[in-house]
Amino acid sequence: MNGQEREAAIIAEVTEWISANWNPDLSLQAWREILVDGGWAAPAWPEACHGRGYTEAEASVVSRVFRQHQVVGAASSGPRGLAAETILAHGSDDQKKRYLRKILTGEHAWCQLFSEPGSGSDLAGSSTKAEFIDGRWIINGQKVWNTSAHHADYGILLARSDWDLPKHQGLTYFLIDMHQPGVEVRPLRQMNGHASFNEVFMTDAVVAAEDMIGGIGNGWAVAATTLSVERRGFSRDRSVQSFAGLSGRVYDEYQEEQRIANEPYTWYPQRAGRVDLILSRARETGAINDPHVRQEIVRLLSMRKGADLAAAGAAAMKKAGTNEVIPAGSIAKLAASEIARKAAHVHTMISGPEAMLAGSDSALEGTIAEILISVPAISIAGGTDEIQKNIISERVLDMPREPRFDTGPFRDIARNTADT
Amino acid sequence: MTQPLNEDQEQFRAVVDRFLTDKSPTTQVRRLMETDRGYDAGVWKQLSQELGLAGTHLPEIHGGFGFGPVELGIVAEQMGRHLYCGPWFSSSVMAGSMLMLGADEQGRESCLPGIASGESIATLVLDDLTAPARVGQHIHADLLSEGATLSGHAGIVTDAHVADLLIVVAGTGTGRGLFSVAPDTAGVEITPLQSIDPTRKLCRVNFEAAAAIPLGELSEAAMEAAWDYMSMALAFELIGSAQVLFDSTIDYMKMRVQFGRTIASFQALKHKSADLLLELELAKATVRQSAHELANGGQEPWLCSMAKAMAADACMSVARSAIQLRGGIGFTWENDTHLWFKRAKSSEVFLGSPYEHRERVMQMMERSVA
Ligand SMILES: Cc1cc2nc3c(=O)[nH]c(=O)nc-3n(C[C@H](O)[C@H](O)[C@H](O)COP(=O)(O)OP(=O)(O)OC[C@H]3O[C@@H](n4cnc5c(N)ncnc54)[C@H](O)[C@@H]3O)c2cc1C
Numbered sequence: 001m002n003g004q005e006r007e008a009a010i011i012a013e014v015t016e017w018i019s020a021n022w023n024p025d026l027s028l029q030a031w032r033e034i035l036v037d038g039g040w041a042a043p044a045w046p047e048a049c050h051g052r053g054y055t056e057a058e059a060s061v062v063s064r065v066f067r068q069h070q071v072v073g074a075a076s077s078g079p080r081g082l083a084a085e086t087i088l089a090h091g092s093d094d095q096k097k098r099y100l101r102k103i104l105t106g107e108h109a110w111c112q113l114f115s116e117p118g119s120g121s122d123l124a125g126s127s128t129k130a131e132f133i134d135g136r137w138i139i140n141g142q143k144v145w146n147t148s149a150h151h152a153d154y155g156i157l158l159a160r161s162d163w164d165l166p167k168h169q170g171l172t173y174f175l176i177d178m179h180q181p182g183v184e185v186r187p188l189r190q191m192n193g194h195a196s197f198n199e200v201f202m203t204d205a206v207v208a209a210e211d212m213i214g215g216i217g218n219g220w221a222v223a224a225t226t227l228s229v230e231r232r233g234f235s236r237d238r239s240v241q242s243f244a245g246l247s248g249r250v251y252d253e254y255q256e257e258q259r260i261a262n263e264p265y266t267w268y269p270q271r272a273g274r275v276d277l278i279l280s281r282a283r284e285t286g287a288i289n290d291p292h293v294r295q296e297i298v299r300l301l302s303m304r305k306g307a308d309l310a311a312a313g314a315a316a317m318k319k320a321g322t323n324e325v326i327p328a329g330s331i332a333k334l335a336a337s338e339i340a341r342k343a344a345h346v347h348t349m350i351s352g353p354e355a356m357l358a359g360s361d362s363a364l365e366g367t368i369a370e371i372l373i374s375v376p377a378i379s380i381a382g383g384t385d386e387i388q389k390n391i392i393s394e395r396v397l398d399m400p401r402e403p404r405f406d407t408g409p410f411r412d413i414a415r416n417t418a419d420t
Numbered sequence: 421m422t423q424p425l426n427e428d429q430e431q432f433r434a435v436v437d438r439f440l441t442d443k444s445p446t447t448q449v450r451r452l453m454e455t456d457r458g459y460d461a462g463v464w465k466q467l468s469q470e471l472g473l474a475g476t477h478l479p480e481i482h483g484g485f486g487f488g489p490v491e492l493g494i495v496a497e498q499m500g501r502h503l504y505c506g507p508w509f510s511s512s513v514m515a516g517s518m519l520m521l522g523a524d525e526q527g528r529e530s531c532l533p534g535i536a537s538g539e540s541i542a543t544l545v546l547d548d549l550t551a552p553a554r555v556g557q558h559i560h561a562d563l564l565s566e567g568a569t570l571s572g573h574a575g576i577v578t579d580a581h582v583a584d585l586l587i588v589v590a591g592t593g594t595g596r597g598l599f600s601v602a603p604d605t606a607g608v609e610i611t612p613l614q615s616i617d618p619t620r621k622l623c624r625v626n627f628e629a630a631a632a633i634p635l636g637e638l639s640e641a642a643m644e645a646a647w648d649y650m651s652m653a654l655a656f657e658l659i660g661s662a663q664v665l666f667d668s669t670i671d672y673m674k675m676r677v678q679f680g681r682t683i684a685s686f687q688a689l690k691h692k693s694a695d696l697l698l699e700l701e702l703a704k705a706t707v708r709q710s711a712h713e714l715a716n717g718g719q720e721p722w723l724c725s726m727a728k729a730m731a732a733d734a735c736m737s738v739a740r741s742a743i744q745l746r747g748g749i750g751f752t753w754e755n756d757t758h759l760w761f762k763r764a765k766s767s768e769v770f771l772g773s774p775y776e777h778r779e780r781v782m783q784m785m786e787r788s789v790a
Contacts, residue, residue, distance in 0.1 A: 279785070288786075291779070298778035301785075302726050306702025309709050313424075334698055392697060393690035397670050400685035 007061055010054075014040065014065040022071050024248025028257065031250045032074060032105040040066075041074035041104040042084075049088060049096050050104060056315050067241055072254045075106030077261035078148045083110040083156050083175075085229040090173075090214040090222045099154070099175065106257060111152035112230075113143040113176065113200055114223065118416040120145075121387050123158065123227075124168045124220055125406070125415065128202065130159035137174060137207040139182070142199065145381075148264050149185045149198040152178050157207075158223050161216055163411045170410050171219030175211040182206060192373045196264030230382045231329030232311075234272075234336040270367060271374040272336060273343025275304050277364070278350070287350040296349060300342045307335035327396040330388040337379040337388075344375040425494070433494045439471060440502035446756045452505040453618035453759075457582055459506035467508070468538020474512045475536030478520060482532035489649070489714040493656040493707070500660030503759055505619045507541045509653070510579035515542035515587040517649040519635070522598050522642035527635030531585065531600055542585040545601075545625050547574040549769075551776050552647035553640075559627060561590040561597055561634075568599060568634050569607070570627040580610045580623035588627075589638060596643065599632040606630065617766035619759065648724035650771055652714055655707045655724070658731035658767050661760045662700055665735075665742040668757075669693075672746055689745065696738055703727075703734035722784040729774035729781070732767060739764040 021034055035041045036050050044059035045051025054062070066073050084103045087095055102108040119125035128141025139159055149155065155176045162170035178185070182205030187195040214222035243251050278297055282288035288297075314328040347368055348355045354362065358369040379385040393399040406413045425433060443463045452458055468474035477492040478484025485491070492513070499508060516535050519528055534540030547558035559572035570590050580586065586601040586608070603610060607630035615622040670693060673684035683689055710727035713720055739761040743750035750757050768774065 279789075288782075294782045295775065295778050298726070298729070298781045301781075302706065302730050302778075303702060305709075305723075305726060306706045306730060309705035310701050313705055313708075331698060331701060334694065335702065338698070386691065389691040389694035390687070392694040396697065397690075397693055399670070399674065399690050399693065400682060402687065403685075 006058070010058060010061050011065055014062050015069070018065070018069050018071055022069065024246070024250045026250055028072070028250050028253035029105060029107070031072060035074060036101055036104050045084075045088060045100075049100055070241075070243060070246060072243065072250050074104040075257070075261075077258070077265070078109055078152070079112045079156075080108075080110045081233070082112055082226050082229055083154065086156060086173075086222060086226045087175075087213065089225045090218075092210075092213075094210060095175065095213060108153040109148065109151055109261065111146050111149040111155045111178070111200075112226070113146055113149070113155040113157040114226075115143060115145045117142060117144050121384055122406075123223065124171060126158050126160055126171060127415065128157075128159040130161045130172055130174065130207075132161070132209075136209055137212065139174070139176065139202045139205040139207060142201050144199050145188075145197045146185075146200050147197045147381075148261075149178065149200050150187055150264075151260065154178060155200070156226060158219050160410065161219075164409045165217065166408060167406055167410045167413065168220045169217055171223070172216050173213050173219040173222040174207045175213060176202075176205065176207050177211075180205060191376070192267055192270075192370060194264070194267050196267075227383065228329045231333040231388070234333045234378070234382060267370055267374045270370040271340065271378050273340035273375055273378075274347070274367065274371050275300060275339065275343050277367070278343065278346055281347065281350050281363070281368070285350055285352075287352075293346070293349050296342075296346045300339070300346050303335070303339050303342060307332070307339060310335070327392060330383075330391040331396070333382060334385060334388040334392065337385050340375045340378045344372055347371055425490075429490065429494060432491060433498065435471065436473065436495055436498040437501070439467070440498050440504055443467075444502040444504050446503070446759060449503045449505055449619060449759060456612070458579075458619070458621040459582070464506050464508075464538060464541075467506070473508065474538035475516075476512065478512070478516050478532055478536040479528075482520075482528055483536035484516075484532070489652060489711040492649075492653055493711040496653040496656035497660035500657030500662075500763070501664050503619055503661070503763060507543065507579040507582060509657070510543040510583070511535055511538075511541050513653045514544035514578070514650055515585070517653075518544050518587055518589070518598065518646045521645045521649065522636070522638045524636030527598065527600070527633075530633075531587065531635070534585070540584045541579070541582055542587055543577060543579045543583040545574045545577050545580070545586050545588040547572060547589070549576055550772055551780060552643045555589050555643065556591040556596040556638075559588060559590040561592050561599060561632065562629075563592060563597075563634065568597075568632045569629045570599060570601060570632045571607075571629055573624065573626045575624055576613070577610075577623050577625045579621055580625050581612050581621060586625065587635075588632065589643070590632075592637070596638040598635040598638045600635055601627070601630055601632045605632075615766065617762040619763060620766050620770075647771070648714060648721075651728040651777065652707070652710050652724040654767055654771055655710065655727040655731035658728075658735040658764065659700070659704050659707050661763055661767075662703070662731070662735040662738045665738045665757065665760050665764075666696060666700055669738070669742045669745050676746075683745070692741060692745070696741055699734045699737055703730040706730050721788070722781040725772070725777040725780045725784070728772060729777040732764075732774045732777075735764040736768055 017038055021038060039052050042050055043052040043054040043062045044056055047053050080103045084100060087099055114123055116126055116128060118127055131138045155178055157174040157176045158171055160170050161172040182203050184201040186199045188197055188199060189195045282293060282297060287293045311332050351363060351368055359366045362369040394401055452460060472485050473495055475484030476487050476495050480486035512535060519531050535542050546555050548554040559570055561568045561570050570588060583603055586603055588599045588601055589596055590599055601608060607628040609626040611624045613622045613624055673689060674682055676683045707727040710723040713723040742757050743761060749755050
């Protein structure tokens with residue numbers, strides 16, 4: 001079967017399944033159970049884990065058909081995808097059974113507990129303590145900048161289980177229940193006024209033995225999977241379908257789910273620069289007649305086009321199993337940063353003095369202002385630009401690694417003084 | 421979506437690469453660039469007759485291979501990689517594409533077979549090299565009952581000094597027409613010029629009531645289409661050059677030791693390299709897609725111009741750094757880096773600067789929503 005025949009076959013199969021099963025009057029939960037049982041919630045996942053083993057390209061055909069028929073898909077908000085991909089890659093059969101389904105149905109929301117006050121870029125410098133006592137793990141320490149932790153049911157957690165080993169070898173990765181007395185979440189206000197990230201304090205928090213993932217001391221390798229998924233995600237279109245004006249219980253409950261789950265993310269499209277608004281803004285304001293603005297617009301759209309094409313090329317390569325995942329994610333992430341900065345620059349050019357205004361006094365009900373004060377996040381979140389450049393130069397171009405001052409037992413190396 | 425090369429295309433690429441590795445090493449490039457003619461007739465003959473590269477994209481009925489833009493891009497990329505010295509771009513890409521897209525049946529039949537076989541070397545005389553809309557204002561055609569005469573001049577024409585055939589775009593009063601002129605016709609004056617890139621030979625061409633054969637009226641669409649074809653091919657040349665410069669620069673940095681460590685270990689240079697890689701990868705992805713766009717006539721007609729602008733900018737960024745990151749040796753005549761730097765500089769403004777191409781993209785986008 002060639003590509004087009006394969007696509008047509010997928011479209012036919014999904015369409016038939018939808019017409020036999022879609023019912024907007026079910027509860028959202030009931031509908032998603034059917035969706036998962038039908039194998040259409042995550043077609044790119046393996047067959048043994050609710051999926052069909054489709055390539056990313058094939059899976060995107062499925063989502064397209066869902067969109068066309070205005071059918072609600074699996075839950076996708078927040079860092080749940082990071083948890084899911086990590087569990088798929090490193091989890092035990094038991095963990096896959098216990099967690100994956102509820103990620104898809106939306107029953108469980110997740111957060112990522114990686115960064116700490118003392119270790120951000122240097123993620124392997126985590127000093128959150130994990131001790132195995134009486135058959136379970138006891139966690140003590142602080143995490144920070146944790147998006148969505150304030151309404152997460154579970155967290156993916158990186159912590160130190162051994163202080164005498166070199167830093168990368170003493171880490172272990174856990175799945176932690178956020179609803180327990182030892183876990184306290186405090187929201188943090190950001191420079192753009194939103195509060196989507198949090199501090200998370202863990203005081204004798206408990207993780208069951210069967211919720212360690214990937215083995216003791218293997219946390220760094222597991223975290224690398226999470227990070228590469230995260231970085232590739234920066235170039236992805238995060239827009240969600242609104243299903244506005246449609247009636248049915250599934251739609252109503254979906255709207256409510258989106259309202260809560262996406263509240264921390266309303267500014268995320270702005271963080272990426274809103275390239276989609278550039279041409280219409282330039283036309284409305286007349287800036288499109290300015291030769292300088294025209295040049296900058298095309299520079300921006302060219303970067304966007306090139307990045308989309310390069311990402312598609314990398315995805316095609318990945319499918320053929322010829323490409324390492326991490327560098328492709330780093331290139332995509334660095335591109336996303338550059339594009340966002342450029343977009344903020346062009347929006348500023350287009351707006352002129354009006355770029356001084358904010359909120360309802362500014363263009364598009366504050367959207368333009370929000371772009372200008374949200375873009376600085378994209379080059380920090382998920383690993384800074386500088387870290388991506390280290391990764392690209394070392395893994396893609398095979399240039400020498402940075403000199404190390406942090407070898408030997410973790411307890412002996414220099415750390416921020418606040419750490420113990 | 422960008423498709424990787426299929427097996428046949430990959431093989432074709434390897435054949436061209438092998439041929440040029442053998443025939444166009446920098447020792448040969450240096451030898452040829454010092455000559456007036458600028459190319460090796462024997463290699464041209466092999467290239468066109470044994471490999472058929474002169475007719476890569478030209479129709480089979482006119483003696484070409486009948487391949488499309490993707491294969492033309494494959495050849496052009498290798499030409500840029502190996503800095504091939506010769507009339508391939510002038511004759512096959514420029515004159516060939518213009519005839520294929522803009523000449524009448526008779527014009528195609530009379531001119532293309534010679535170009536496709538490489539027996540006749542042609543060049544395209546454009547009186548403006550900045551944008552297709554501006555071509556045809558400095559050369560004027562007087563149409564006679566039989567034939568025509570051309571008057572005017574083109575300030576910069578590639579390879580005219582070795583051409584057997586000049587294909588000329590001229591204003592006709594009511595529009596533009598395509599003409600062919602034999603270079604030895606009375607009233608044709610070809611003056612070699614000094615070029616910043618000695619591997620690309622340039623001339624000035626003057627016409628004074630020179631007898632010409634009309635090859636048909638040239639529609640605006642055909643002029644634009646030919647410009648797309650040429651820009652796309654030049655963009656492929658540019659990324660071919662950029663890749664050589666990039667790879668050789670990374671290799672050099674891994675070898676050169678200062679302060680007791682290789683310069684590749686300095687973070688400032690690692691980050692610079694990552695920036696260059698990103699710019700180059702985005703340009704390459706767009707250039708490759710532009711060939712598919714031309715082949716399939718998709719939704720984004722501006723991709724060829726976008727590709728040319730991105731490739732020129734990326735190649736110049738890489739070329740500047742290729743010299744900077746080598747230090748003093750990078751600025752010598754003996755080091756090969758300047759050969760590609762000069763080709764990049766020349767290609768940057770040839771057939772439209774990045775600035776002109778971005779403006780063209782904008783105009784096409786505005787038209788597409790209007
Ligand atoms: C909006 C947002 C959402 C986030 N969400 C989450 C989340 O959900 N979960 C989570 O765990 N974390 C999250 N983060 C945290 C994020 O991953 C870290 O902020 C980031 O990795 C940087 O770490 P840091 O803040 O400690 O800065 P530092 O690591 O202290 O970096 C400070 C500066 O030093 C530079 N630097 C550091 N090391 C090097 C080096 N080796 N070479 C060159 N330069 C270097 C950095 O690039 C940066 O410019 C989020 C951050 C933001 C802004």
